[in-house]
Amino acid sequence: MDFVGQHILSVDQFERIDIERLFDVADEMEPYARRTRITRVLEGAILSSMFFEPSTRTRISFGCAFNLLGGEVRETTEVKALSLAKGESLHDTARVLSGYSDIIVMRHPRAGSVSEFAQASRVPVINGGDGPNEHPSQALLDLYTIRKEMHEQGRGIDELRIALVGDLKYGRAVHSLCKVLGLFRSITFQLVSPPGLELADDLADVLRARGHRVNVIHDMEAGISHVDIVYVTRTQEERFPSPEAARRYRGLFRLNQAVYTEHCEPNTVIMHPMPRDSRRQARELDEDLDANPNLAIFRQTDNGVLLRMALFAMVLDVADRVHVGAQAVHWYTARRTPR
Amino acid sequence: MDFVGQHILSVDQFERIDIERLFDVADEMEPYARRTRITRVLEGAILSSMFFEPSTRTRISFGCAFNLLGGEVRETTEVKALSLAKGESLHDTARVLSGYSDIIVMRHPRAGSVSEFAQASRVPVINGGDGPNEHPSQALLDLYTIRKEMHEQGRGIDELRIALVGDLKYGRAVHSLCKVLGLFRSITFQLVSPPGLELADDLADVLRARGHRVNVIHDMEAGISHVDIVYVTRTQEERFPSPEAARRYRGLFRLNQAVYTEHCEPNTVIMHPMPRDSRRQARELDEDLDANPNLAIFRQTDNGVLLRMALFAMVLDVADRVHVGAQAVHWYTARRTPR
């Protein structure tokens, strides 16, 4: 796949080789994201960031990534601001707004809406999440984090053993992560969920057909032993048919330091697509793990900036010009250690 | 009129010569808006964009126009954010906020509010729409589009024949467009509306007094024959005294390809102030016209960026410096053809 000028709508667009090229570019973004150097490669370019569903994290991550490449960001965050309120079609909105910017990131509550928008857009569109459907940059940053964490242990992604824990039925992030992991070789998937929240059979079958090992497990403690990664997810309560249906699952699977110590291997990396639910009755990932150096959840969100910079750089065809004219940073950039 | 440092509040401020100068500057913005070159002429300048009424299109168009000149944009989009909630006068708000930026664009639901704000502002204010009253940049971009479309046919604006179709009573865009067209010579206005939604008599009389031909017509098909431009408008349902009063007019006048083919001249250009209402019961401008090369509605919105860049450049007195130090663009900027 050639990234240049393409819409980024789904993880299904990518082959393994595309992902590896993208990750190599993401690695090169490190000095810019860590503020040791600045680049102005996209100075004068405009990102139109359109979030028709609340999202602080993803919106700011994309916006900062574009700023870090030197570009400007114009933002829309109000659902009701959309001219659709006056009967405008998504097609018209896309035709018009795509005349105002060089690239668009869009989040929308309806599955398929971002693809529909992209069809009428004259500039590349990146899907920032279309309801329960796709959120490709999340899957890519998760996989990129896995690559970096495994690299620290002197390994690659092939032959990874990963436990996916929690709500595997409604969790969009899990579905997409399975797909991109499936592009690699000999992955062991431990699908650890309460009965009723299992991963859809067809996706599991696809993974098996590709030669991966897929185990369906209902006992968390058994599921998280002997893996390289434990990827824990929040129960997606907002996607359940009713609040009562969701409440049954609250707090069923909880990972904390005691469980980790007893059941995990000493190097097992802990991940989560965030936000984690820290309310007393939920706590799928306890805060007592914050002192555990294998907790990678904040490295994940940091990696999101690198990954999104790489997406912008490749789609806008400046990946090989990022370093041209780059300069040292001369303001305070030390990162403190939070208490 | 000297644009430098002026508020842009109403189309009544302009003479024909002012408009022609403005349009000449807009023409020069083409390479920057089309991303073949970048300019940083307003690097360091700040636009304060204050939208106290929802608007995606106009807000982003102004914001991108300022970014394309190299400036920064600070935005306010929430009505309730306004300190007025704590009893602050519009005068105080203007005095304070005008200390923060170099120029202000403001939209507000109340007629006259932007002028009132401008009186207390220490920096130039551009009216981005004050309720049913004025929206000068819309009228100017419409006229600019007419000029460009006619230029393609080897003509000017003088002696234009234009059909204004639909809700001519509540349509703010139509009123302002009539005024600026009235500055030119020997225009034929075909005022095509359902009975009850005619253009106000006093405006029609002013146009006649200036020597233009003004015909009031209730039959759409007759009205759109023998014109250079068909300018269709949405029924401004939100401005009617009641939803019932508005509903009577829904779908009365509809232009589609079949009607166009049967009644229009082959070069007749189709315009619309957007958004068009694509709901089944409305559809004043059918989507089957999207394949018609004379449909200029997306060229209109693209032209809006050029026109707004020109307004900023002239008010801030940099029109003759835009090209100084301009550079080539080196990222992907091809515009795709939407499906």
Added chain:
Amino acid sequence: MDFVGQHILSVDQFERIDIERLFDVADEMEPYARRTRITRVLEGAILSSMFFEPSTRTRISFGCAFNLLGGEVRETTEVKALSLAKGESLHDTARVLSGYSDIIVMRHPRAGSVSEFAQASRVPVINGGDGPNEHPSQALLDLYTIRKEMHEQGRGIDELRIALVGDLKYGRAVHSLCKVLGLFRSITFQLVSPPGLELADDLADVLRARGHRVNVIHDMEAGISHVDIVYVTRTQEERFPSPEAARRYRGLFRLNQAVYTEHCEPNTVIMHPMPRDSRRQARELDEDLDANPNLAIFRQTDNGVLLRMALFAMVLDVADRVHVGAQAVHWYTARRTPR
């Protein structure tokens, strides 16, 4: 105190010498804020501006200050956008968002929330107001204004005579201003409030213990005679236990030109933390004072930009590099006199 890399959470962090250094830096920001020169010292840096409570004035003031130093601003203005809605802790939000920017300004309705956020942040956090608790940049800009106004009269802050008028019980601005004024020498505080809205005794006692003169006065006209500054405040109606409790105080103390002429010294400077309440029943500071050259309220808000630029410059350690490579401004920047 060393500003570099520090959180700015409370006026209690500052000694007199810190404040004087800060103000000296603010003075140097004048040509940039007045748009006679531009600096790009923070080009490439990102401010994350997170306002979880409506605020136009403070948010735009901080944002413009950062833009004027050459940096970019990413903004969040919606309370409900916060992932907290999905059960995320403030700690997690801070850990994540602080990976996206170089510095954060945050406003939040809950007292103590900004400090809590700062503890988990990896980058410096500036408190933009945490409910009834602290709003340090407001106190600092007030004091900075006092310094400049007194300097015009050939004096310093020591031995200042100031009348604080109005709601001294709920007014956050007054409390913080008293604290920073208390760092100077021999201040006379005229605490002028209706019975029931007096300044808290403990704060008054602290000021007395430091050797200042503190007079509690219930008669406005007596209180505002023989002072250098009259600092009038709005009744903070939203912080009263009930609307009825607040309404009793509405309009009790009003300063207008007639009262000023009769009771104030000719050079007495009038200040207000803004917004002033211009509704007929309130009007603690009448608009007929707008023609009075001693009315400093709009100079206060202008000074806010200088002060906030200085805070950013000192925390990010670029105060001594601001002038490097600074350039002349070549666009229209004349400030008009409002009508």
